[in-house]
Amino acid sequence: MSIAPRPPIPSFIPENAPFTVEQRTWLNGLFAGLFGLQESITPLSPAEAARLVPGLIDLPAPEADDAPWHDPAMALADRMTLAAGKPLPRRMMAAMAQQDCGQCGYNCKDYAAKLFDKSETRLTLCVPGGKDTARMLKQLYAELEPATAPVAEAPAAPRAAAPAGRSRDNPVYATFLSRRRLNKPGSEKETWHIEIDLRDSGLDFEVGDSFGIFPANEPSLVEGVIAALGAPPDFPIGDRTLREVLSDGVSLSPAPDMLFQLISYITGGERKAKAKALAEGKDPDGDAGTLDVLAALHKFPGIRPDPEAVIECLDALQPRVYSISSSPKMAADRVALTVDAVRYEVDKRMRFGVCSTFLGSRVAPGDRLRVYVQKAHGFALPADPAKPVIMIGPGTGIAPFRAFLQERQAVKAPGRNWLFFGHQHRDLDFFYEEELTAMRAAGLLTRLTLAWSRDAGEKIYVQHRMREVGRDLWSWMNDGAYIYVCGDALRMAKDVEAALIEIVAQHGGVSPADARDFVVDLKSKGRYQADVY
Numbered sequence: 001m002s003i004a005p006r007p008p009i010p011s012f013i014p015e016n017a018p019f020t021v022e023q024r025t026w027l028n029g030l031f032a033g034l035f036g037l038q039e040s041i042t043p044l045s046p047a048e049a050a051r052l053v054p055g056l057i058d059l060p061a062p063e064a065d066d067a068p069w070h071d072p073a074m075a076l077a078d079r080m081t082l083a084a085g086k087p088l089p090r091r092m093m094a095a096m097a098q099q100d101c102g103q104c105g106y107n108c109k110d111y112a113a114k115l116f117d118k119s120e121t122r123l124t125l126c127v128p129g130g131k132d133t134a135r136m137l138k139q140l141y142a143e144l145e146p147a148t149a150p151v152a153e154a155p156a157a158p159r160a161a162a163p164a165g166r167s168r169d170n171p172v173y174a175t176f177l178s179r180r181r182l183n184k185p186g187s188e189k190e191t192w193h194i195e196i197d198l199r200d201s202g203l204d205f206e207v208g209d210s211f212g213i214f215p216a217n218e219p220s221l222v223e224g225v226i227a228a229l230g231a232p233p234d235f236p237i238g239d240r241t242l243r244e245v246l247s248d249g250v251s252l253s254p255a256p257d258m259l260f261q262l263i264s265y266i267t268g269g270e271r272k273a274k275a276k277a278l279a280e281g282k283d284p285d286g287d288a289g290t291l292d293v294l295a296a297l298h299k300f301p302g303i304r305p306d307p308e309a310v311i312e313c314l315d316a317l318q319p320r321v322y323s324i325s326s327s328p329k330m331a332a333d334r335v336a337l338t339v340d341a342v343r344y345e346v347d348k349r350m351r352f353g354v355c356s357t358f359l360g361s362r363v364a365p366g367d368r369l370r371v372y373v374q375k376a377h378g379f380a381l382p383a384d385p386a387k388p389v390i391m392i393g394p395g396t397g398i399a400p401f402r403a404f405l406q407e408r409q410a411v412k413a414p415g416r417n418w419l420f421f422g423h424q425h426r427d428l429d430f431f432y433e434e435e436l437t438a439m440r441a442a443g444l445l446t447r448l449t450l451a452w453s454r455d456a457g458e459k460i461y462v463q464h465r466m467r468e469v470g471r472d473l474w475s476w477m478n479d480g481a482y483i484y485v486c487g488d489a490l491r492m493a494k495d496v497e498a499a500l501i502e503i504v505a506q507h508g509g510v511s512p513a514d515a516r517d518f519v520v521d522l523k524s525k526g527r528y529q530a531d532v533y
Contacts (some may be wrong), residue, residue, distance in 0.1 A: 070108070072098040072489035072532055076132050088143055089116040095136040097128035099489055099532055102210060102374040103321045105168045115141060124256075124315045128489075128533070131254055134315075135281055165203045168212055168319050171370040174201040176363045177334065187428040190341040191396060192360045193325075196369065199333045207327050207403040208376035208531075211335055212319045213369055215355035216248045216362070221294060225252060228297035231307040242307050250314035253292035253354070257281065258313040263300050271300055290346045320355035321374050323486060323531055325399035329410035338399040338431065379484070379531045385413035388481035390473065392496055394422035394451065394462050397487025398431055400531055404484070409444050417444060418476065420462045422451030447472075462492070463499040473500075474507035482527050489532035500528075 067090070069079035076095065083094035092112035100107040104125035106114060114120035115137065123137040165172035175197040182191040196211075198204075205211070225246055226233050235242040246252065257279045264275035277284045278291070291299065293314065326336035341360035342353025363369065381389065381404055389408070391401040398421055408417060419436070423429035430450075439445040449469065453459040466473060477483070485496050497519065505515035522528035 067093065067109070069094040070098050071494075072128075073491070073494040074098070076129075076136065080136065088140060089113055092116060092137060092140050095129070095133050095140060096126050097133060099128050100377050101128060101321055101533055102377065103127045103168075103212070103318060107377050116144070118144070122316075125318065127318050127320070131257065131281075135257065165201060165372045166375070167372055168374075171212070171214060171319075171372045172201045172203060173368045174198050174203065174335075174371045176359075176365060176367045176369055178365055179360065182338070182429075182431045184428040188424060189429060190343070190360060191429075191431065192339050192341060193432075194337040194339055194359050196335050196337070196371065197333065198335055201371065203335075203371070203373055204332065205324060205328055205335060205373045206376070206380070207324070207407045208380040208400060209324050210321045210374040210376070210531075211324050211337060212321045212372045212374050213355055213359070214248070214319045214371070215317070215358040217246065217252050217317065217354055218352040218357060218362070219247070221252055221292075221352070222246045224294045225297065228294060229307050229310065230304050235307050237308055237311055242311075245311055249317060250311060251317045251354075252294065252314070253351070254289075255291045255293050255296035256313060256315050259293065259296055259310065262305055262309060262313050263296070263303060266303055266305055267300060275300065292351070295347070295349075317354070319370075319372075323396075323399040323403075325402045327403050327406035327410060330406045336402075338396045338402070340396050376531075378526065379529050381407060381413075382415075382482045382526075384415075385411060386415045388416040388418070388476050388479055390418045390420075390476055390481050390483045391486075392420040392462055392466070392484065393486040394420070394492060395431075395487060397485075397492070397531075400486050401484065402432055402435070405439055405444060409439070416446040416476070416481075418447040418449070418481075419445060420449045420451070420465060422453065422460070422462045422465070424452065424454040426450065426452045426455055461495070463495045466496065466499045466503065470503035471507050473503055477504075477522075480527075482529070483522065484529050484531075486531040487533075493530055493532045 069082040070093075071079075079094040079098070080091070083091045086094075089112045092115055093109050096104075096108035096111060098108055104111050104127070106120075111120065111125065115123070123141060124134045126133040126137075162170045164170055177195040177197050179195075180193040182193055183189050222243060226242060229242075231242055233241060233243040237245045240249070255278075260275045260279035264272050264279060267275060274284050278288060278296075282288070287295075287299075297303070322337045322339060324335055325338045326334070337359070339356050339359050340353075341356045343357060344351050379400070385408070389404065391404060393399070393401045398419075401419055405417060405419070407413075408415070421431070421436075423431070429452075436445060436448060440448050449462075449465045451460045451462045451465045453461055483500070485493050487493060501512065501515045501519055504510065504518050505512050508515065508518065510518070519528060
C-alpha cells in the first residue's frame, strides 16, 4: 500500500541520521506534534506507523490540542503555571492575552507558532497583553537561541504579502464619513457611532468581521514629549521628522522597558537604580502602571537623551480592531463601528485612548484612514437561517449584533432572535434604541431583554437578567439556538458563561459538572461563540 503525499512539515531529523526517508518523515511528524505544530500535518495511521518504524508505535501519542489557559479572564501568572512544562509554542501561546482578537494579525495560537518558527519576530504585537505579554514573550523567545534573542521590536521576517486590506501588514485607505454620539447628555460615557466610506478601498466584509484602523497619537501628548526631549519638532528621524514619527509611528503608552534601560545608561545614583528597576519590570515607586512615555521623561527631569535613540526604544504604534456593527447587505460601500472614547486623568493630566479618541474627536469627515478588514475567527451567524439566535452584548458589545440583526432582516431569516443589552442608564445609554424598537415591532427581534446597572439601588447586569429568564433560555437552547457573547473579556464574558452553566444545571436537571460539559460541547459545535476584548 502506498502512502498518500503529505503537506510539508518542519524538519527535526538530520538527513544523515540512520533512518529511511519514510522513517524520517514519520519522526518529523511526531516531533512536530510534540512541539505543538501538529495542526500542520495529517497523522499517520497506526498501520502506517508500525510499518515505517517498527517498535516506535508504543511511544506516547502527542499531547491533545487543549489549552486550559485559553481564558482571557485568567491572570498571566496563572496561565503560565498551567502551561509549565509544555512545549515552547504552547507556553508562548499562554503568554498571549487569550482574546483571539486578531490585532496581532493572528489568533493567539498562530502568533505563538509563528514566533516559534521565526516567520514572525515582533514580540510586541499583542495589544491587549501589553508589557506583561511582551516581557514574557521576550523571556520565552530567548529559549530558542539565547545568544540571538531579538529586542522588543525586531523587524518582521519576510513573508508573503497578504491581499490589500486583508491584513495589518498591507492596509488600504478609506474615508472617514461621520460620527454620532450614542449617549444622551448627562451620561458618564462617551460612545460614538462611526461610519467609514469603503468605495475607493476595494474592501468588502461579512457580519462578524472586525475592522482595523491605524490611529494617530493625541497632538498634545506628542508636543509634550517633544518639549520633554528638548528637541526641535523637525529633528530628522530617517526621512521623517520627530513630530511625524511621534504622531503616527510609535506608541507613547505605556512606556516600554527599553526606554527605562536607555535612561539608566544616561543618569546616575538613585535615579539610575530606579530606571534599571523599571526596565526589569519592577515598581520602585508604585507608579509603574501609570507611566506613559511623557510621564517617564518627567519622572527623570533634566535628562536629554538623543531623540533618535528614544525613538529606537519605543514600540511601533499598533492598529486597533473594532467589531463591525453593520451588514454589507444593508450598505456594502460603508462600514459602521461602535466605539467608546477612553479619557481619564492621571496626576492632573488627561490621558486618551489612542484610537478611540482619534475616531471620537480628532479625525474629520473626508480624512483618509489606513484600514483593513480582520476576518472573524469562529464568530458568524449559523449557516441555517432558521436556527434561533441568542445575542448577549452590553455596552459596545452590541456592535456585531446590530450587524447580525441587519443581516437576518436582509435575508428574511425565519429564525427567532433574542438580544440581551445593558448599560448604566436607560434614558442615557440605550444605544440604537429607535432601531431596536422598530425591529421589535416588526417581529424581527423576538425578544429584547434589558439591564441597567445604575437606575436602581441594586446593580443589574445582563447575567442577572439571564438567570431571571433561565427557563426560556433553556428552551431556546433545546430548540437548537446559537449563543453569542460580545464585550468585556475580563468580567462580563466570564460572568455570562457562569450564569449559563447555572441555567443548564437548574433547568436541565443536571450536575454543575455536567452543565459545564454541556456548555463546552456547545462551544465545540460552534453554538457558543464569543467576541471579547
